[in-house]
Amino acid sequence: MTTLDRDETHAPAAPTRPVVTGRPLPLRVAAPLAVAAGLALLVAFPPYGVWPLAPVGVALLAAATHRRRLRAGAGLGFLTGVALFAPLLAWTNLHTGYLPWVLLSLLQAGYLALLGAATAWVSPLVDRVRWSWPVLTGLLWVGQETLRDRTPFGGFPWGRLAFSQDTSPLLRLASLGGAPLVTFAVALLGGLLVTAAWHTWTTLRPTTLTHPSGTGSTTGPADTAPPVDTATATGSSARRWAPVAVPAALAVALTAGALLVPVAAAGSGATVTVAIVQGNVPRLGLDFNAQRQAVLNNHVDATLELAARVAAGQHDQPDLVVWPENSSDIDPLRNPTAGARISQAADTVRAPILVGAVLLGPGAGQVRNAGILWRPGTGADLDQLYTKRHPVPFAEYVPLRDVARMVSKQVDLIRNDFVPGSTPGVVRVGPAVLGDVICFEVAYDEVVRDTVTGGAQLLVVQTNNATFDVAEARQQLAMVRLRAVEHGRPALMASTVGVSGFVAPDGRVSDATGFNTREVVVRQLRLDDGRTLATRLGWWPEVALAALAAAALVGAAVVRRRQRIMPG
Incomplete structure (x- = not known):
């Protein structure tokens, strides 16, 4: 038997299978x-x-x-x-x-x-x-x-x-x-x-096929051939x-x-007039907390000036005034002086004020980052109080404090841990239902969405940028713009130092303030009760x-x- 005859008695080799490869x-x-x-x-x-x-x-x-x-x-x-x-x-x-x-x-x-x-x-x-x-x-x-x-x-x-x-x-x-x-x-x-x-x-790299006899192999083009487009x-x-x-x-x-x-260019519901008060702080940095009374006074004084301009016919009478996060780091529910100053502002401007406040408790060594409605004539409305649901770890509270202290003892600068709230920030203010979120919460889908599904007609972001810079403020405003479009709601951002401003449901920004300045902006907004597809679909x-x-x-x-x- 010839060599050729011996080869032909073996089963045929499997076909070459091109394998997509590349470097x-x-x-x-x-x-x-x-x-x-x-x-x-x-x-x-x-x-x-x-x-x-x-x-x-x-x-x-x-x-x-x-x-x-x-x-x-x-x-x-x-x-x-x-x-x-x-x-x-x-x-x-x-x-x-x-x-x-x-x-x-x-x-x-x-x-x-x-x-x-x-x-x-x-x-x-x-x-x-x-x-x-x-x-x-x-x-x-x-x-x-x-x-x-x-x-x-x-x-x-x-x-x-x-x-x-x-x-x-x-x-x-x-x-x-x-x-x-x-x-x-x-x-x-x-x-x-x-x-x-x-x-x-x-x-294409053809597979090398070993001969069934084990004595040799057959191959296609060499594996080292240059790549072919x-x-x-x-x-x-x-x-x-x-x-x-x-x-x-x-x-x-x-x-x-x-x-x-x-997307809607404006809301389709009732019209309200809203004022944002950006009171500013004495100086940027963490030590703005040492000037708590000055920060509160800044926001009260700016609101009194707004009231004077309203009385002079320079501004429309606001239905709502929004102060930013940390506008009162003195608990106004426990400090009579702070409460009296906020009441003075609300009574003079003749409109409820959404105040960003730090509240003591509920337990010892605990505090809450809250938005509380302060009504003219009656003061704090405890039924319309929102506590921040998503405190920032290592900034507002320290998880695993003993372990974190091994990395840096600076964690002990946070002496009191902020405790989270348990309900969405749905705040009812007479003609409007607000969706209140505080600072970094605007970045979290579910925190904002829960306010809208809870009935919010206007999204409100209370924030404090005094420890950051204008870049952070503008990054945050970009998130507010997305939320406005996502839920088809007018929105606003109120900051202690800027940037503050109004956002239409199509994402356009109006009346944006400067950074590290004291400013007050007033605008008429049309509320909205509808739901976008994104709101209805939720997290799906x-x-x-x-x-x-x-x-x-x-x-x-x-x-x-x-x-x-x-x-x-």
Whole structure:
């Protein structure tokens, strides 16, 4: 029997199975891309506000981490996170020292490290189906934010992609699915950009087939063959440019199409006149608390001046006056002098005042950050009192104090822990129902949504920016703009030092004040009782998108396992 005859007696070899493979970008390229991704994301947020750079940053990170090992993907994501969060959160070190800023920035960067690892993990899915890249990118970003917004100690949602889009057409999507949908859309655009830009996104590597006899092997083209751009190999100009042109066109169409989402320019209900009093503080910094009486006096005096202008016909009579968070750090329910001064202001202006106050109790060593309605003639209305539901860990209370003290004894500067409230901030003020949220609570979806489902017609954000700077204030105002669009409600932000202002249901800002100034602004607002699709759907868009992100991770695991057990 000839050699040929012997070979033909064996079973035929299994057919060659092309496996989509390829190399990641060189690390010397990927690392700078990861840093550039963080900086692009940073510039998308206020005070810079170049919102188109948000999807660019997403695209750069996706490109840097594609096809990498998990640890490398995590490292690159961490670089992006540090480049983003360290400068974005720089306002946290202005008066508290570097340690809180460093720890918070590194913690937030850790979530982008998880995102980088997840992006690397799903690379086999992207390589199998190129057009899945934009959707997978959007899902993973929503999944990362879902986790970061809730962990640890209730999470810290600052720096969500959605909050960079306050002047973008994509902001209108908030009325359909809230902040999660806006984040998904931004990341989807980034995925489209990286899909368009990735020219060597696939190569075909034929599997080496071992001869059944075990004595030899047959192979297709060598594994070391240079990558082949499949689009270019067709020789057709149209097909060569389609992988670039189609995703880019879809990105433009999605952005422009968001302008078609209907949002109300104003409320559709009754009209009320609202005044914001920005009393200012003697000096910025943590020691503004040492000037508590001066801060209260500033807000009382500014309100008395408003009353004089109303009496002179220079302003309409307000139906409501809003003071910011910490406008009375002296408990007006226990301090007769403080209570008398607030009553003087309310009686003179002839309108109820929503006062941001620090209240003692309920237990020893405990305090509450509250918004309390102070009515002319009758004083404090204890039935219309909102206690902040989401105090800030390590700023308003210290979790695990004994452990935290080992890191820094500065935690003991917080002598009294703020205790959380248990009910949404629905405050009824005669002609209006307010949705009161305090300071950082505006970043939390459910805190704001609960006020609207509870009947709020006007969103009110009471805040104190005296320990921060104008960048933090403008970042917070961007969140107020998103909430107004999300729930189709007029909104306002009242700050001790600025920025204060009114926001229409379509996100437009009016009468914005300067920073570190004393100002009073008055505006007529139309209330609204309707509910947007985002309000009706609640948290379900986020649940669905996060669940799909988890499914994508599981799907990538299946693909990776199949690749490992393939013959050859």
